[in-house]
Amino acid sequence: MFKAVFAASCLLIAPLGAQAGTLAIFASGEELATEGFNAPHLTRDGWTLEFSRILATFDQVTAWQTEPPFMADGPHIDGAALAFGGPFTVDLANPDTQGRVALASLAAPAGHYNALSWALVPDASGYALLLEGVARKDGQDVAFTLRSADRVVHACGEYLGEARKGIVADGRAADLEITLHLDHLFGRADKAAEDAMNLAALGFDAFAAGGVQDISLAGLHIGHVGEGHCHVAAQ
Amino acid sequence: MSRRSNLAALALGMAAAVAPHSVFAHGAVMTAEPTQAIRLQARYDTGEPMAQAQVIIYAPNTPSEIWGRGVTDRDGRFDFIPEDIAGRWSVQVRQAGHGVMAHVDISDAAPVLVATPQQDTWAQRMVMIALVAWGGLGTALFALRKKGRSDASA
Numbered sequence: 001m002f003k004a005v006f007a008a009s010c011l012l013i014a015p016l017g018a019q020a021g022t023l024a025i026f027a028s029g030e031e032l033a034t035e036g037f038n039a040p041h042l043t044r045d046g047w048t049l050e051f052s053r054i055l056a057t058f059d060q061v062t063a064w065q066t067e068p069p070f071m072a073d074g075p076h077i078d079g080a081a082l083a084f085g086g087p088f089t090v091d092l093a094n095p096d097t098q099g100r101v102a103l104a105s106l107a108a109p110a111g112h113y114n115a116l117s118w119a120l121v122p123d124a125s126g127y128a129l130l131l132e133g134v135a136r137k138d139g140q141d142v143a144f145t146l147r148s149a150d151r152v153v154h155a156c157g158e159y160l161g162e163a164r165k166g167i168v169a170d171g172r173a174a175d176l177e178i179t180l181h182l183d184h185l186f187g188r189a190d191k192a193a194e195d196a197m198n199l200a201a202l203g204f205d206a207f208a209a210g211g212v213q214d215i216s217l218a219g220l221h222i223g224h225v226g227e228g229h230c231h232v233a234a235q
Numbered sequence: 236m237s238r239r240s241n242l243a244a245l246a247l248g249m250a251a252a253v254a255p256h257s258v259f260a261h262g263a264v265m266t267a268e269p270t271q272a273i274r275l276q277a278r279y280d281t282g283e284p285m286a287q288a289q290v291i292i293y294a295p296n297t298p299s300e301i302w303g304r305g306v307t308d309r310d311g312r313f314d315f316i317p318e319d320i321a322g323r324w325s326v327q328v329r330q331a332g333h334g335v336m337a338h339v340d341i342s343d344a345a346p347v348l349v350a351t352p353q354q355d356t357w358a359q360r361m362v363m364i365a366l367v368a369w370g371g372l373g374t375a376l377f378a379l380r381k382k383g384r385s386d387a388s389a
Contacts, residue, residue: 068349069338112298160327160334162291167299181332196281227334 021168023108024175025061025084025116028100029054029092032182036133044187047204051093051133056180057123058103059086060153063166063176064115072157072229077115082108089123092180093133100177108174113166114158116176116225119235120217121151128152129217135204142210150216154178154223154230161226179224185217270316273339273346277311277328277364284311288330295322295341317341323349328364337364
């Protein structure tokens, strides 16, 4: 059984002479960014949220080929790096037709880019993440601007989702995605109150006064790669 | 592709293989042989199993194409029988926004789980996969076959 040569089929490291392709990096806040929090997916404390802007600034964006695969279990990634740089400020509430925003694209050596690192950093205005919109509950409309100046570094493993991403081969294009899970920020009413995410999330009651308010991202873990995890550290 | 369906299908194959030929009406023929399978178990860092989670499998020779799909059982376990393709089999398990990918290297030797995530220091609900068996399914089926023979002679 399994008489084929093992090493030859291990595609995580690009074979010599393999053609290069392109690798593009996107960011997404998923449907919660574009459609907002609507029943049954209200915030953990029962608010409807509608976003007009979600500005996020990403820096030090780097795709990696790692062997063995990096499992997001620490801050350091060892492997072949492809640096996209930054900073890139994008509006996640107004993405393309596929629900994502392009950050950058580069020619890339063939192989599987199975790790991604990036930092959420303050932009020129001093804020790394700014969420602007209207919250509604019990007939009350609250215009809000929530902003964070936190600098948070992410070391992520392989993108996890319905399609496998990051495999550059035969001159073809591949992509990776930085994914912000906004339910880790506001919680979800359709999940149990004792769910670990709801226990950590801020909810919206604390911001019911509206206007411009500062928030901290400490411990919230909103950065992912699809449904794949990242090691997160404040910088 | 679930453990139960794998067991059921192969147990049926075993039963057919040992049954008298006269049982096969309308010329239907079924053959079966003992095989080896990989059994994984996915759980959260709390110890809670990832029950009924979505599973996607990628084979070594076509790592960007889905080789198979399935669902974990109530204990977070999932069995699959890989093709005769050596190399790295990757298994993705996802549930409710949490996901994990396990990589199992298969060669002539016993399979090796390449890497598995470790719980970090943040309040993050990590998910993990453990390689819990290789060849166990074949053993189980052998037991089923013996039981079937015993029942037939009773």
